Amino acid sequence: xxxxxxVLVTAVEPGGPLRDADxxxxxxxxxxxxxxxxxxxxxxxxxxxxxxxxxAAERGAGLILTAGxxxxxxxxxxxxxxxxxxxxxxxxxxxxxxxxxxDVLELAPRLAARLDGASVVGATEVRAAGDDVVAxxxxxxxAARAEYAFRAPGPRVIGLAPAVAEVPERRPGxxxxxxxxxxxxxxxxxxxxxxxxxxxxxxxxxxxxxxAGGRGLxxxxxxxxxxxxxxxxxxxxxxxxxxxxDGWASFEQQVGxxxxxxxxxxxxxxxxxxxxxxxAGCANARCIVAVNTDPEAPIFTFADYGIVDDxxxxxxxxxxxxxxxxA
Amino acid sequence: MPAxxxxxxxxxxxxxxxxxxxxxxxxxxxxWGRLKVGGDGRSFDTGGMVPRIINAYDxxxxxxxxxxxxxxxxxxITVVTVGDEAAGAIxxxxxxxxxxxxxxxxxxxxxxxxGFRTARLLAGLIAELGDVDLVLCGRQGSxxxxxxxxxxxAERLGAALVTMSAGVAVEGDDEGRAxxxxxxxxRGEEVVRAALPAVVSISNEIGTPRYPSSRRMMQARRQRxxxxxxxxxxxxxxxxxxxxxxxxxxxxxxHCRIIEGGSAAEKAERLxxxxxxxxxxxx
Ligand SMILES: Cc1cc2nc3c(=O)[nH]c(=O)nc-3n(C[C@H](O)[C@H](O)[C@H](O)COP(=O)(O)OP(=O)(O)OC[C@H]3O[C@@H](n4cnc5c(N)ncnc54)[C@H](O)[C@@H]3O)c2cc1C
Ligand SMILES: Nc1ncnc2c1ncn2[C@@H]1O[C@H](COP(=O)(O)O)[C@@H](O)[C@H]1O
Numbered sequence: 239x240x241x242x243x244x245v246l247v248t249a250v251e252p253g254g255p256l257r258d259a260d261x262x263x264x265x266x267x268x269x270x271x272x273x274x275x276x277x278x279x280x281x282x283x284x285x286x287x288x289x290x291x292x293x294a295a296e297r298g299a300g301l302i303l304t305a306g307x308x309x310x311x312x313x314x315x316x317x318x319x320x321x322x323x324x325x326x327x328x329x330x331x332x333x334x335x336x337x338x339x340x341d342v343l344e345l346a347p348r349l350a351a352r353l354d355g356a357s358v359v360g361a362t363e364v365r366a367a368g369d370d371v372v373a374x375x376x377x378x379x380x381a382a383r384a385e386y387a388f389r390a391p392g393p394r395v396i397g398l399a400p401a402v403a404e405v406p407e408r409r410p411g412x413x414x415x416x417x418x419x420x421x422x423x424x425x426x427x428x429x430x431x432x433x434x435x436x437x438x439x440x441x442x443x444x445x446x447x448x449x450a451g452g453r454g455l456x457x458x459x460x461x462x463x464x465x466x467x468x469x470x471x472x473x474x475x476x477x478x479x480x481x482x483x484d485g486w487a488s489f490e491q492q493v494g495x496x497x498x499x500x501x502x503x504x505x506x507x508x509x510x511x512x513x514x515x516x517x518a519g520c521a522n523a524r525c526i527v528a529v530n531t532d533p534e535a536p537i538f539t540f541a542d543y544g545i546v547d548d549x550x551x552x553x554x555x556x557x558x559x560x561x562x563x564x565a
Numbered sequence: 566m567p568a569x570x571x572x573x574x575x576x577x578x579x580x581x582x583x584x585x586x587x588x589x590x591x592x593x594x595x596x597w598g599r600l601k602v603g604g605d606g607r608s609f610d611t612g613g614m615v616p617r618i619i620n621a622y623d624x625x626x627x628x629x630x631x632x633x634x635x636x637x638x639x640x641x642i643t644v645v646t647v648g649d650e651a652a653g654a655i656x657x658x659x660x661x662x663x664x665x666x667x668x669x670x671x672x673x674x675x676x677x678x679x680g681f682r683t684a685r686l687l688a689g690l691i692a693e694l695g696d697v698d699l700v701l702c703g704r705q706g707s708x709x710x711x712x713x714x715x716x717x718x719a720e721r722l723g724a725a726l727v728t729m730s731a732g733v734a735v736e737g738d739d740e741g742r743a744x745x746x747x748x749x750x751x752r753g754e755e756v757v758r759a760a761l762p763a764v765v766s767i768s769n770e771i772g773t774p775r776y777p778s779s780r781r782m783m784q785a786r787r788q789r790x791x792x793x794x795x796x797x798x799x800x801x802x803x804x805x806x807x808x809x810x811x812x813x814x815x816x817x818x819x820h821c822r823i824i825e826g827g828s829a830a831e832k833a834e835r836l837x838x839x840x841x842x843x844x845x846x847x848x
Contacts, residue, residue: 359712378592540817
């Protein structure tokens with residue numbers, strides 16, 4: 239098999255399209271493939287992958303590998319790694335790109351370990367370096383970046399950060415050879431006994447406006463002000479990890495390196511100091527507004543607009559104005 | 566005192582813990598523009614001003630192990646670390662928290678950022694300890710934020726893997742045991758059952774780790790961790806997976822416009838007007 243740069247997409251929803259992150263990975267793969275003088279392959283593992291497969295071909299993948307079965311809509315590490323390993327072989331892949339998502343933390347290193355390769359996740363940049371590739375990823379939550387060289391004999395498995403590349407344009411009717419991958423039985427070693435809640439409401443990741451609160455709120459009860467402002471502005475509430483740990487907000491509301499990555503038009507950071515691990519989740523907002531009593535707080539280095547004042551005085555005023563505006 | 570079961574009937578738990586530069590210290594160095602890269606190009610030079618501490622998730626992994634014991638399961642808990650000579654310092658705290666014993670693998674290549682190498686060394690040690698039922702790790706090192714080691718360990722040990730755990734309980738008896746693990750996912754919590762042997766990585770949602778009493782701290786100070794050399798498990802001297810070749814500290818230039826005003830309400834009003842003028846509030 240001639241070499242392909244492989245994009246590995248898991249947990250495709252039954253009949254669902256490619257996600258933005260998947261498209262970006264195809265874009266990143268295309269530039270690498272050009273440099274390596276080869277083509278892009280796309281492996282799709284999920285509940286029902288036909289529409290996503292068509293789209294991947296239309297967005298430039300020259301080889302499609304599919305594993306569609308109802309049980310694969312949710313990520314199952316043991317099975318996915320086995321399927322992915324076959325995909326790597328079929329695509330003759332030396333470089334495997336995995337779109338961002340909750341599964342990559344398990345999938346990337348396991349796949350690499352299985353094939354005697356190596357992995358880097360959260361890559362903000364992947365570039366050719368002679369015959370090989372180099373990946374760049376944030377360290378200490380973004381306080382600095384590291385450049386990684388690969389030393390293992392096997393494939394280079396790279397999990398991507400948001401916005402590493404443009405989504406390639408879609409050319410309707412473009413097709414590619416498709417290979418069905420073998421689907422192994424679940425090994426039964428890890429089984430779900432209580433599924434995560436099936437939340438179908440709006441997602442923080444998609445919100446156009448986020449109002450996030452931190453320890454500067456002084457007390458858990460004041461998180462209500464964050465919720466009120468978010469609601470009045472048609473946005474969603476978010477939180478720093480500090481107040482999630484304190485139980486003032488729920489884990490689903492956490493923004494940051496180990497929480498959600500949000501990309502709203504406006505991000506309000508209220509009583510949040512601006513630690514790199516928090517900024518990792520909101521730095522891509524179009525506009526950041528900071529409210530903090532400390533004029534030296536790091537958040538003001540990242541913010542577009544700042545108010546140096548007490549959150550508990552500013553928030554009620556903002557809520558009132560937002561409500562007047564909405565009325 | 567819950568018994569250390571030497572007869573082999575108890576659960577054998579290994580907790581993997583890593584020493585890292587205090588991330589809060591790194592943050593404030595970065596903020597004050599004092600974060601510098603050292604002469605080797607791939608580590609920070611903080612002039613010894615940022616302490617090296619136990620990776621916070623790993624302290625929580627020790628806590629997860631101790632809660633299994635608290636729940637009445639007889640177990641032996643061994644804490645292991647890979648790192649340079651100084652890295653062994655974190656083990657004392659783990660023993661003071663309640664771990665039974667500790668082993669350090671001394672490895673001078675630990676600064677290369679190669680989780681694959683670390684996992685190989687740990688897998689070698691775990692195989693040598695024998696009959697390990699459960700390996701607990703942190704979800705990621707707060708240095709490189711990669712989370713490589715638990716996944717690679719599971720592959721190398723042929724064990725089940727559960728990541729992002731907020732709680733681990735042991736079900737069943739000596740005849741047949743399994744884990745019940747609460748996981749945090751972006752949609753909320755889920756519960757899985759995992760067969761043993763297993764590797765489980767612990768996330769911060771598990772809660773605050775216990776504080777060792779000063780008596781236990783004194784006792785732990787006298788206990789010496791067992792010591793192994795990296796060459797006991799791995800013949801290659803350097804990186805085997807990935808290697809950090811360069812660190813880059815970004816130059817963050819602020820561009821914030823401070824909204825002035827006589828009162829909080831006035832500032833709020835001016836802010837809203839600005840956002841509206843830029844069409845950022847929709848509608
Ligand atoms: C590996 C790792 C992963 C992490 N992941 C995340 C993550 O995903 N998300 C995250 O958020 N954090 C994360 N953190 C934690 C992060 O480093 C910070 O500790 C955390 O973001 C701080 O939260 P905070 O800003 O609410 O609290 P603090 O840092 O305590 O800041 C509170 C701020 O409120 C201000 N303030 C005080 N009183 C008032 C008032 N009355 N009005 C207005 N302002 C006031 C203060 O000046 C201060 O700036 C992570 C850390 C590590 C090590
Ligand atoms: N040098 C090390 N010694 C012991 N355990 C480690 C080491 N490096 C990583 N680990 C374990 O693996 C987890 C994930 O770390 P990492 O793969 O470095 O992100 C950590 O939380 C530890 O539990």
